[in-house]
Amino acid sequence: MRGQAITLDGVEVTYPNGFTAVHQTDLKVEAGEFFSILGPSGCGKTTILRAVSGFVEPSRGRILIGDEDQAHKGPNIRPTALIFQNLALFPLMSVWENVAFGLEARGVSKRKRKARAEELLDLVALGDQADKKPTELSGGQRQRVAIARALAVDPAVLLLDEPLSALDLKLRQHMRAELRSIQRKTGVTFIYITHDQGEALTMSDRIAVMNEGRIEQVGTGDEVYSAPKTAFAASFVGEANAFAGRVTAVENDMACIETPEGKFLGRNSASMKVGDAAVLFVRPEAVGFGTAFGNRLSARLVRRDLEGSFVNLLMRSDAGAEVAVQMPNVGTTPGVEDDARPIGFACGSAIILPEGPLARTGREVAAE
Amino acid sequence: MKGLLRGYGAGLVSVFFGSVLLWGLVLIILPQLAMLERALTKPKRQLDSSIAAQLERDAANCVTILAQYTTSRDDAPDNGGMAVPSASNMAVPSASGMAVPSASNMGVPNAAETRPFILQCDRTTTAKRMVRAAGQEVWLNELYNLPLLAVEQSDPVEAQIDTARKIEAQARTLYGSLLEAEANAPRYGAGNFAALTQPILIPLTDAAKAEEAAKLSNMLMGVVGLRFEQEGEVYVRIGLLTLTRTLLFGVAATALALLVCYPIAFKVALATPPERAVWLFLGLIIPYAIVELMRIYAWTSIIDNRVLLNEALLWLGAISEPIQFKRSALTVFVVIVYTYVLFMVFPIYNTMSTLDRNQIEAARDLGASTWRLHWRVIIPHAKPGIAVGCIATFMLAAGAFSVPRIISRGLQAEWFSQTIYNKFFESENSNIGAAYSFAYTLVCFLIVAAFMWIVRTRLKDFARVQ
Amino acid sequence: MTSSRILSVYTWAFLAFMFAPLILMMLSSVNNASPPSVTNWGGLTSKWYAFFWMPEDDLRADPTLRLLDRDRFVSCFGNSLTISVVVVPLSLLLGLAGAVLLTRWRSRANGLLWWVLLSPMLAPGVILGLSALVFWGRLGVNAGLFTIMMAQVTFIAGYPLLILMARLQRQPVELEEAALDLGASPFRVFRRITLPFLLPALGSAAVIALLASMENYNTTMFAKGGACTFATEIGAMGRNPNGHPPVINAVGTVIIVLTVVAAVAHSVFSRREAG
Numbered sequence A: 001m002r003g004q005a006i007t008l009d010g011v012e013v014t015y016p017n018g019f020t021a022v023h024q025t026d027l028k029v030e031a032g033e034f035f036s037i038l039g040p041s042g043c044g045k046t047t048i049l050r051a052v053s054g055f056v057e058p059s060r061g062r063i064l065i066g067d068e069d070q071a072h073k074g075p076n077i078r079p080t081a082l083i084f085q086n087l088a089l090f091p092l093m094s095v096w097e098n099v100a101f102g103l104e105a106r107g108v109s110k111r112k113r114k115a116r117a118e119e120l121l122d123l124v125a126l127g128d129q130a131d132k133k134p135t136e137l138s139g140g141q142r143q144r145v146a147i148a149r150a151l152a153v154d155p156a157v158l159l160l161d162e163p164l165s166a167l168d169l170k171l172r173q174h175m176r177a178e179l180r181s182i183q184r185k186t187g188v189t190f191i192y193i194t195h196d197q198g199e200a201l202t203m204s205d206r207i208a209v210m211n212e213g214r215i216e217q218v219g220t221g222d223e224v225y226s227a228p229k230t231a232f233a234a235s236f237v238g239e240a241n242a243f244a245g246r247v248t249a250v251e252n253d254m255a256c257i258e259t260p261e262g263k264f265l266g267r268n269s270a271s272m273k274v275g276d277a278a279v280l281f282v283r284p285e286a287v288g289f290g291t292a293f294g295n296r297l298s299a300r301l302v303r304r305d306l307e308g309s310f311v312n313l314l315m316r317s318d319a320g321a322e323v324a325v326q327m328p329n330v331g332t333t334p335g336v337e338d339d340a341r342p343i344g345f346a347c348g349s350a351i352i353l354p355e356g357p358l359a360r361t362g363r364e365v366a367a368e
Numbered sequence B: 001m002k003g004l005l006r007g008y009g010a011g012l013v014s015v016f017f018g019s020v021l022l023w024g025l026v027l028i029i030l031p032q033l034a035m036l037e038r039a040l041t042k043p044k045r046q047l048d049s050s051i052a053a054q055l056e057r058d059a060a061n062c063v064t065i066l067a068q069y070t071t072s073r074d075d076a077p078d079n080g081g082m083a084v085p086s087a088s089n090m091a092v093p094s095a096s097g098m099a100v101p102s103a104s105n106m107g108v109p110n111a112a113e114t115r116p117f118i119l120q121c122d123r124t125t126t127a128k129r130m131v132r133a134a135g136q137e138v139w140l141n142e143l144y145n146l147p148l149l150a151v152e153q154s155d156p157v158e159a160q161i162d163t164a165r166k167i168e169a170q171a172r173t174l175y176g177s178l179l180e181a182e183a184n185a186p187r188y189g190a191g192n193f194a195a196l197t198q199p200i201l202i203p204l205t206d207a208a209k210a211e212e213a214a215k216l217s218n219m220l221m222g223v224v225g226l227r228f229e230q231e232g233e234v235y236v237r238i239g240l241l242t243l244t245r246t247l248l249f250g251v252a253a254t255a256l257a258l259l260v261c262y263p264i265a266f267k268v269a270l271a272t273p274p275e276r277a278v279w280l281f282l283g284l285i286i287p288y289a290i291v292e293l294m295r296i297y298a299w300t301s302i303i304d305n306r307v308l309l310n311e312a313l314l315w316l317g318a319i320s321e322p323i324q325f326k327r328s329a330l331t332v333f334v335v336i337v338y339t340y341v342l343f344m345v346f347p348i349y350n351t352m353s354t355l356d357r358n359q360i361e362a363a364r365d366l367g368a369s370t371w372r373l374h375w376r377v378i379i380p381h382a383k384p385g386i387a388v389g390c391i392a393t394f395m396l397a398a399g400a401f402s403v404p405r406i407i408s409r410g411l412q413a414e415w416f417s418q419t420i421y422n423k424f425f426e427s428e429n430s431n432i433g434a435a436y437s438f439a440y441t442l443v444c445f446l447i448v449a450a451f452m453w454i455v456r457t458r459l460k461d462f463a464r465v466q
Numbered sequence C: 001m002t003s004s005r006i007l008s009v010y011t012w013a014f015l016a017f018m019f020a021p022l023i024l025m026m027l028s029s030v031n032n033a034s035p036p037s038v039t040n041w042g043g044l045t046s047k048w049y050a051f052f053w054m055p056e057d058d059l060r061a062d063p064t065l066r067l068l069d070r071d072r073f074v075s076c077f078g079n080s081l082t083i084s085v086v087v088v089p090l091s092l093l094l095g096l097a098g099a100v101l102l103t104r105w106r107s108r109a110n111g112l113l114w115w116v117l118l119s120p121m122l123a124p125g126v127i128l129g130l131s132a133l134v135f136w137g138r139l140g141v142n143a144g145l146f147t148i149m150m151a152q153v154t155f156i157a158g159y160p161l162l163i164l165m166a167r168l169q170r171q172p173v174e175l176e177e178a179a180l181d182l183g184a185s186p187f188r189v190f191r192r193i194t195l196p197f198l199l200p201a202l203g204s205a206a207v208i209a210l211l212a213s214m215e216n217y218n219t220t221m222f223a224k225g226g227a228c229t230f231a232t233e234i235g236a237m238g239r240n241p242n243g244h245p246p247v248i249n250a251v252g253t254v255i256i257v258l259t260v261v262a263a264v265a266h267s268v269f270s271r272r273e274a275g
């Protein structure tokens, strides 16, 4: 089966205990698209997947796969296949039996089942592991068995719930490429859940950024990264320096914001008006040393972290704000003991958005 | 519910619900309700109407026999005419408290002899004792305002017949009205439960009384009202006494088992290297798996009259003749502890063995003493197991039936479950047995619930501990 | 390390306490003396075992054995088997149903269900027998094998319940969901995923239920009416005030030996499996 489009039409999910995990959501995923949902832990990503595959009924709204309303259809009838966060491979069955289980449920003969399973195992480069038990495989191999198992039922939609979170970095990078190529080969619609923004940015056709049960922004990786629509999206996707203040002037598509660090100019893509509470975001790689910038401030270096081809610098402005700076590791960078020096960023690289909740920083998460 | 249906399908879910309904309702709840109903049902034979009916029958028979007697006397004066009561009349059970004809009347010719002794006529009197709780004397004529009438053997026979007729008529009306009243009266009452607190008289000589009264156990019983003296006679609330003793023995057995088992469980679960603990564990599982009755029988070769223990004591010269160990409640107690002690070990072992041994090492490393290690680390971790073990052991010890039955060979009804058995199967009134049994269930449940509340365990721990 | 030495000594003493009566029982089973004894040694004999197969005439000749009713004993044992044939599968079914509902049914009735289903395990055994007798008697069923079965199932089903529940809680719900998601019908999910997962637990639950049914005395005594089982018959033999026949010790010895062999085999086997 070729991939099909998925439409969420005003979907809201409330659990029996009264907690609403997903609020009023409209979303359209195109057929054959690699679509990612990106958001912090507990924001309702899994809940959306479970609603699409039929394990929870939306308390409001409709879910369509293709043109068909999925209301009251059990998960065993929907043309979806879900890859669980913990994979849920059947421990008592061999690898090929796992892969063939969906066919078994459809009454396919054993010979055909086995042939199909071997075909799929070849696709995920596990042809020689067919008779092992899942417990005898490595994490990455198990991952691929789960993918093969899901593909075996020829789904229109493949739903993946953070499938790579348990793998180490190298394997994760390899699997990203592999997933992407499987998706291209099969043409199945992928909905891919992750809280790793790198993963979402590298693999997806489009990304939805989600927070506290709401989708904040939908767009391509570039759009979400360079033109975030909300303060949360700007702070969650990639690193960003945030300066909160108040809009003092608006001109064409630019605006001026007054912050404790001074007055800055930035793009006014959210059409803010004078007097609105606002936040200016600028990426660390857009900040540089010198005075040749539209927006300028003076700061002293607090910490220097070497990342390989990059160095991350943490600066503290004269007014006390922390400013992250990222620059290629070429030439010398200032030492910690040096005096304050001028830094700045171009007006076009900054964006001014309405005030709103920000993604929690690592320190905030740890404090909990 | 929706999730269940989605996961298992309507067919399986209905099988599951059907099975659980069968189990919960037909096997658990309804039998207890049937038991409660039985316990609350007033026993048949206690009814006043049956006494009135009996009186009516006696009077009617008396009239017939007397009438026969007059004719036979007129026809053949020395026929003897000893009227034999028909067997069917004899078969009527007489309540224990019923007025018994005085033996002196029996067949002994009276001074003014008008007729020989006739049992039915002797019983024809409105002064009938009603069946009431022991110690209560209630008479039919006083209760229902009837004139005191009786067929006197000294009266002329015609007068006797006349009286008997009167009594018969009165008894008949009374029976009718009583029957109606009883049909409308509630069938149920708590009377059977009251039997539990009924005192019985203990016949004692004065010397024995003084000796008994000096015993500490009897003094304690007096304090809680299980034993009292009234008009110089000693009464004991025997049902309640057995219940109390059984529960106390149950608690004691549980406490002893806990003391004995905690170190064992600790040794096997945490203080032995795992590969050697397997064998220790085997040593515990074997006696545990052996049929319960056999574990009890094994003790008979120790405590019977002329076997190991007695022989040893005789040989040592400690005693001059065999001690009747099997008659002693203490023996029963020891065997109960032996039989059920392992039900304490395994729950504790199971929770303890889930404790990470590193935690113990960490605690020792931080300088904790052995005592503190147990108090702060091991006991809190093993608490659910300890609670479950205590509950299991208590229920087995307090509900023990096989141990006292086999060890004491029915020589003494010491344990409450035996009392229930006797009341139910060996006395006429099984309703009281039902009441005993229901009360017992209730008490045991209250104790377990209170215990669980005190130590803050939940029923769910049972699933985790097994 | 004296405290650990004390603990070891104590543990061995405890084991000795547990095993001593059993060993005495085994000794007296080969002693030609009745009632069974280890002090009054009457010579080695195997007749307490041979009781079960010796010819009728030899049986009559022995003063102790001729008082016993061998046929009755055998038929009581047969009753026990009949009872367990019903009790074990029924207990497994009820236990399984209860375990599934208690672990997978999220509802307010859950707490109540816990109490109801576990209450027979918390009640004294005699009461279960008695209430079965009264309840079925009211429905017109006379006491006998049927009431024994019902009374036993009431609490024996609790063992499979606890064992299966522990196992079910360890099975991630995702496994069943994954199978469902792959298009299997709920019944197939149960047959292919849940049941195979529960199989080892079902096996051990069946063994435990069988043992519990065979050895049960307290409940059975109250529900049996005129019928008899292996356990009640053994119990009845001991009611002789002069001491029970040593045949019981012979039966006990056989049980002990079987238990030891089974336990050792099981632990050796599971060790090999694990290692």
Ligand SMILES: Nc1ncnc2c1ncn2[C@@H]1O[C@H](COP(=O)(O)OP(=O)(O)OP(=O)(O)O)[C@@H](O)[C@H]1O
Residues within 6 Å of the ligand: A015, A016, A017, A019, A021, A040, A041, A042, A043, A044, A045, A046, A047, A048, A195
């Ligand atoms: N069965 C449930 N009943 C009640 N609340 C639930 C249930 N399942 C999840 N929740 C709540 O719904 C919210 C969203 O849960 P969800 O599993 O969708 O998060 P998530 O985005 O997948 O998080 P993670 O990245 O940690 O997997 C959470 O706050 C969670 O506590």
Ligand SMILES: [Mg+2]
Residues within 6 Å of the ligand: A045, A046, A047, A085, A161
């Ligand atoms: Mg999730």
